[in-house]
Amino acid sequence: MTDYQIVNRVRELRFFADEMTQQALAEQVGVTRQTIMAIEKGKYSPSLEVAFKIAQVFGQPLERVFQYVPGQ
Numbered sequence: 337m338t339d340y341q342i343v344n345r346v347r348e349l350r351f352f353a354d355e356m357t358q359q360a361l362a363e364q365v366g367v368t369r370q371t372i373m374a375i376e377k378g379k380y381s382p383s384l385e386v387a388f389k390i391a392q393v394f395g396q397p398l399e400r401v402f403q404y405v406p407g408q
Contacts, residue, residue: 339406339407341404341406341407343378343403343405344375345400345402346390358373358376361390361393364393365389366386366389387401387402
């Protein structure tokens, strides 16, 4: 059976959003900066609610921010 992982474009989207800081994103989403950092590094998969909030901050559909792909 193939393992899957969630990958994301959060860091890239922050960069293109006038280099938004992790702290600024965290405040808009209602989580800590450490949570944003862990999500970006792929060490933590956000809840569906947090994932939708992050996508909303960037004005992107969920699937443009997070993808569920086969593991390496």
